Amino acid sequence: MKKLADINKDFAQWYQDVIYEAELVDSSPVKGAMIIRPYGYSIWENMQKVVDQKIKATGTKNAYFPLLIPESFLKKEAEHVEGFSPELAVVTHAGGKKLEEPLVVRPTSETIIYAMFAKWIKSWRDLPLKINQWANVVRWELRPRAFLRTTEFLWQEGHTAHATKQEATDMALEARQLYKDFMQNYLAIPVIAAEKSASERFAGADHTYSLEALMLDGKALQMGTTHVLSHSFPKSFDIKFQDKDGKMKVPYCSSWGVSTRMIGGLIMSHGDQDGLIIPPKIAPIQVVIIPIYRKDDEKELVLNKVEELKKQLEKLDIKVFVDDDDQTTPGAKFYNWEIKGVPLRVELGPRDLKNNQIVVVDRLEKNKQMISFENIATEIPKILDDLQDKLFKRAEKRLMDSWYQGDKLKDFGSTLEKEAGLYQTGWCGSKECELKFKDYKATIRCVLDENKHSQCAVCDKKSEKDILVAKAY
Numbered sequence: 001m002k003k004l005a006d007i008n009k010d011f012a013q014w015y016q017d018v019i020y021e022a023e024l025v026d027s028s029p030v031k032g033a034m035i036i037r038p039y040g041y042s043i044w045e046n047m048q049k050v051v052d053q054k055i056k057a058t059g060t061k062n063a064y065f066p067l068l069i070p071e072s073f074l075k076k077e078a079e080h081v082e083g084f085s086p087e088l089a090v091v092t093h094a095g096g097k098k099l100e101e102p103l104v105v106r107p108t109s110e111t112i113i114y115a116m117f118a119k120w121i122k123s124w125r126d127l128p129l130k131i132n133q134w135a136n137v138v139r140w141e142l143r144p145r146a147f148l149r150t151t152e153f154l155w156q157e158g159h160t161a162h163a164t165k166q167e168a169t170d171m172a173l174e175a176r177q178l179y180k181d182f183m184q185n186y187l188a189i190p191v192i193a194a195e196k197s198a199s200e201r202f203a204g205a206d207h208t209y210s211l212e213a214l215m216l217d218g219k220a221l222q223m224g225t226t227h228v229l230s231h232s233f234p235k236s237f238d239i240k241f242q243d244k245d246g247k248m249k250v251p252y253c254s255s256w257g258v259s260t261r262m263i264g265g266l267i268m269s270h271g272d273q274d275g276l277i278i279p280p281k282i283a284p285i286q287v288v289i290i291p292i293y294r295k296d297d298e299k300e301l302v303l304n305k306v307e308e309l310k311k312q313l314e315k316l317d318i319k320v321f322v323d324d325d326d327q328t329t330p331g332a333k334f335y336n337w338e339i340k341g342v343p344l345r346v347e348l349g350p351r352d353l354k355n356n357q358i359v360v361v362d363r364l365e366k367n368k369q370m371i372s373f374e375n376i377a378t379e380i381p382k383i384l385d386d387l388q389d390k391l392f393k394r395a396e397k398r399l400m401d402s403w404y405q406g407d408k409l410k411d412f413g414s415t416l417e418k419e420a421g422l423y424q425t426g427w428c429g430s431k432e433c434e435l436k437f438k439d440y441k442a443t444i445r446c447v448l449d450e451n452k453h454s455q456c457a458v459c460d461k462k463s464e465k466d467i468l469v470a471k472a473y
């Protein structure tokens with residue numbers, strides 16, 4: 001077993017150590033891709049389940065579109081192809097010969113889906129059309145990092161068409177709210193919902209809304225985005241509908257997605273020196289039971305009770321795993337399940353049997369408490385709920401404590417570069433001033449609906465809206 005790097009001194013190495021030691025991923029023979037191991041994948045499956053339900057509740061239906069997209073489709077929308085071309089993987093040969101038209105491995109699916117929307121949308125009665133797909137996408141990464149930036153990643157992408165721009169905007173905002181609920185209530189990660197600056201927008205969008213979170217090292221992470229596409233996008237795919245007034249019109253579109261990047265956010269929001277801490281509502285294993293015995297006659301008694309306990313917890317819809325591996329010491333098991341971030345550990349030995357109790361240790365504060373057999377059904381769910389709550393509150397406090405107000409970039413820039421955190425300040429809206437934040441390795445994370453700062457952080461011009469500036473992943 002490897003000792004994890006010091007979380008306070010070398011956060012990047014700690015992250016790297018944790019994802020391998022907790023068996024979330026393994027390295028891939030293809031640089032930039034990642035192999036998601038069963039434990040890591042089960043976290044993704046839990047995320048999928050909840051997000052999928054929430055998406056369906058908006059009236060969106062799941063479908064599937066091809067991985068390979070004709071290159072000409074991407075070229076139809078100028079801004080879109082310009083934004084994505086450096087990251088594209090292109091298939092030029094197949095079936096033993098050169099293809100007449102190269103095929104692009106999807107970096108996102110607007111283009112192929114819009115080609116179908118053009119077929120499926122005829123009248124105002126066909127609107128809104130709301131489609132979602134769960135898929136993998138490929139965007140070539142020069143500086144990959146597991147979960148955060150990988151050449152191939154898993155996600156869902158929602159694509160909708162509406163009669164008016166207002167409806168498309170409402171959809172993009174509804175999707176953002178859906179993501180926010182999920183991130184805060186399930187992942188226990190507080191997020192800031194706001195809009196991106198023009199230069200950080202999705203290629204081909206009029207508006208990009210995002211959810212930003214603050215990681216343990218003070219850097220921001222974009223957890224998800226939703227977009228209102230420019231009207232030229234559906235136009236270039238010739239999507240048209242006959243409106244109620246009999247006129248032919250072009251619909252307005254939204255798209256939105258969250259990806260396996262959220263796993264990276266989860267790790268960097270809740271971990272500690274001993275490894276991951278997974279919020280109970282998303283944990284693949286919520287309770288691990290470790291039977292403790294020395295002699296063979298103890299073994300049977302203990303294991304019988306453990307089995308009974310497991311069944312009792314499963315009846316309460318709690319995800320339980322019994323670690324009854326004979327070859328590993330309890331101490332080594334504790335260490336292993338701590339790295340994996342299992343919310344609760346239950347120990348049960350001969351002495352506990354005699355006292356009619358179990359020993360429960362929570363992953364966050366490592367408090368040890370004795371719970372008598374008759375109180376298990378009420379106590380365990382309560383401890384899990386409390387833990388979920390504590391994780392959110394802890395992360396929320398950290399976010400508020402690292403949210404600073406800054407007037408002039410020259411005054412707060414070097415502190416931001418050195419210590420990270422979020423800086424709320426003013427901005428005139430110009431591209432030149434936006435670029436200045438890069439001098440301190442920071443970017444505008446989002447534009448807020450607030451106006452506390454009357455002047456731009458860089459020039460002397462008036463600020464219309466506040467922005468949040470931070471170093472980011």
Ligand SMILES: [Zn+2]
Nearest residue numbers: 428433456459
């Ligand atoms: Zn300015």
